[in-house]
Amino acid sequence: MNGPEILFYIPIFGGLPVTETLRNTWIVMAILILLSLWLTSGMKMQGISKKQVVVEQGVKMLYQMVEDTMGKDKLFFAPYIGTLFLFVLFSNLMGMFAMRAPTADLNTTAGLILIYFMLNQYFAIKCHGLAGRLKGFVEPIPVMLPLNIVGEFSTPISMALRLFGNIASGIVITSLIYQALTWVSNLVFGGITAFPVFAVGIPAVLSIYFDVFTDVMQAYIVTMLTMVFLAMAMD
């Protein structure tokens, strides 16, 4: 496994590298923008199409989930949560189309979690006031101060590392499977053909778990944890 390849340099500030991760992120953004434009075009009040029914049901489910997890007073987070879920889901699933998943790069996940961290700090201060927020660090006893400060930073760090670790380990396992299958086919059919016979079809079955299941699960878990921790910081 190697890091993301550097495709070219943008010639400002002494050359900004554009990596595979960045290109695939742009692709995900383009897909999401075009998909939203297509899904929201031609919306009607009467005689609605099947497309509109599906979209409305999805949005309703999102709002229901946010209400169940965060409470009725925090429904305004729903657009952010939905965007986060869709972006992470599509990024994770990029790995299935022979492109490096943007979330298999710590820079992407750290950026996503940085947004959450800023929101968390802003809304915690807005809900409790600066004094109340600082007072929260010395509760229940002042001795807990260092632990509380470490806990404040370790939660976002572990969230970023969790998403990155899960997706990156999927890439490692997939490449190991391909190497092993190539080795086995060389052992069996080595004299006949150099084509890795076993590497056709078998990885697809395994990738249902290592790619599809893990990817959807991690996208769900990231949004879920974001909702839970945001609600906890505000209450």
Place this chain on the structure above:
Amino acid sequence: MEKAIVLGCSALGAGIAMIAGLGPGIGQGYAAGKAAEAVGRQPEAAGTVTRTLLTGCAVAESTGIYSLLIALTLIFVNPLVGML
């Protein structure tokens, strides 16, 4: 020679680091068992229980992910070889 020793010990270290996978496995299995019990006792709360279980499992997984990252670092971007 020195490089061979460092590389060999890094590979061993990566393997030993992954022993930490034991902890999350036991913890998540325990949590899943308790969740199954809870659903058995209160089938109408299955949705809430599943959601709580998944969130809890994700948090319990952290230590396993940390050890995985250490193992990956030791194998793919070994910082110890550069110190020679």
